[in-house]
Amino acid sequence: MTTTCEIPTVQVATAERLVTGRFGRLLVMVFGSGLSMYLLTSVVPLYLAANGSGGIGAGLSTGAMMLSAVGVELLVPRMLARWGCQVVLGLGLVLLGAPSLVLLTTASLPAVLAVCVVRGAGLAILVVGAVALVADLTPAARRGEGLGIYGIAVGVPAVIGLPLGVYLTNRIGFDALFVLAAFSSLAGLVTLVGLPARVSAEEQHVKVLGGVRRSGLLMPTFVFAAVTVAAGISVTFLPLAVAADKHSLVATALLLQAATAPGARWLAGRYGDRVGPAKLLAPALVLAALGAGSLVLIGNPIAIVVGSTLFGLGFGAAQNLTLTMMYHRVPNSRYGQVSALWNLAYDGGWGMGAIIFGAVVAGAGYPLAFGLTALVVAAAVVPAVKALQPS
Known part of the structure; x- marks a missing residue:
């Protein structure tokens, strides 16, 4: 959290x-x-x-x-x-x-x-x-x-x-x-x-949901929630989807995901200040979607390691970019609302994603469930691209 x-x-x-x-x-x-x-x-x-x-x-x-x-x-x-x-x-x-x-x-x-x-x-x-x-x-x-x-x-x-x-x-x-x-x-x-x-x-x-749509906070909140859905799923279900004798592989994948996210978050902030966070958000989401989608090949160790790394990069960047966009769209008096919304998207997406994924896995299996997770993240690319278009 x-x-x-x-x-x-x-x-x-x-x-x-x-x-x-x-x-x-x-x-x-x-x-x-x-x-x-x-x-x-x-x-x-x-x-x-x-x-x-x-x-x-x-x-x-x-x-x-x-x-x-x-x-x-x-x-x-x-x-x-x-x-x-x-x-x-x-x-x-x-x-x-x-x-x-x-x-x-x-x-x-x-x-x-x-x-x-x-x-x-x-x-x-x-x-x-x-x-x-x-x-x-x-x-x-x-x-x-x-x-x-x-x-x-x-x-x-x-x-x-x-x-x-x-x-x-x-x-x-x-x-x-x-x-x-x-x-x-x-x-x-x-x-x-x-x-x-x-x-x-x-x-x-803070009235957390007050004026969310009018202030332009709805899009980055939705986008970030989509990515945190996949984050909660990966740390919860990756150890279950891989055979018990390969827990060292899972540990390596989770290490790479957790280690790349802070670096990507810092780089996204550094370059987002120069070119604008909205320009980097869609590429970050593409990285996260590719990482989540690679877990469809759950039996392939390379796909697990590379996918976790890509997802860590995209997730870390999305953390910074969505929060920065939200701060840019409101006056100082609403910074508390931004922080509350962003954290609700983080924890809510993480929790709901894990609950829904567990239900899907029970009926469809891990490959299909991971594929649907990637589609959720990929769908968030659309509003991120629209944010670049002049209103």
Whole structure:
């Protein structure tokens, strides 16, 4: 899961220290909680499949977590205003980490789904709460750089956790992974000491869906949701679609997907500033569609590795380009709405894609289901191209 906010430019340079002790503790907490999430993102579907609840059950597990996050994200600002950062972040760490230990005792689908719902709530609390603190813990003149460092702390756990979780299933087993995921989150409780009790910014109430169509936010929101559908599907079902004795291949593919996305996101931002993000969006979607489509050849190791890499490039670029387009289309007063919409598209697309894909797989099999996923991404190219045409 990713959250972004816009920070106004400050023109006065300063040598004020960026990574203070308090900001460093926040980064450690973010890294640990992110690792807890990504270690189990692909492992929980494997756990369900190993216990007879694959397919639909696997999709429901991812969908339950991400859709739970969508609902709770809208509540976190009020929670922060009422109870303060330390209490709310502590609650998030417990909700994300502790339920993993329940999986030591049961593989029942209803119980696993309940665990995923609770973990999704914890994830939402941590993402929104951590971003709210970044502005307070970084110097105003270096806040953009601080958000960049925060972005690394959010992104690196995906690079490590997605492939590592799959790889370790055959090395240390599910139970040890569940304990590791719980510890990774709960250990962050010690980092809360010394963090601000409350954020200094006043609570902002954003009408997330207000004026979406008139402001031009609908198209990039739809486009990004289409890509995140495929992202949720790949990390949930790729380990299930490949034979159990080839989990090292899946781990490599997930590593390449997770590692290429941040680089593509940075490059898209760099060149999008020069030529305009709308000009790069359609090529990014084509890359993502090709990557998703290559998984139709699920029995071919080269197709899996190359496809995951292409999808990582397209997905990373689309993250930056859609968000930048949305910011360009609204005044500063609506930046909060942009961030909320973008994150709802991220989590909602990820969750709904996994649920629907699981149902399709049950009746049509993996190759056809992956082909339909690629068509969903490819369909988003049409509005992206239309955005280049003069109105």
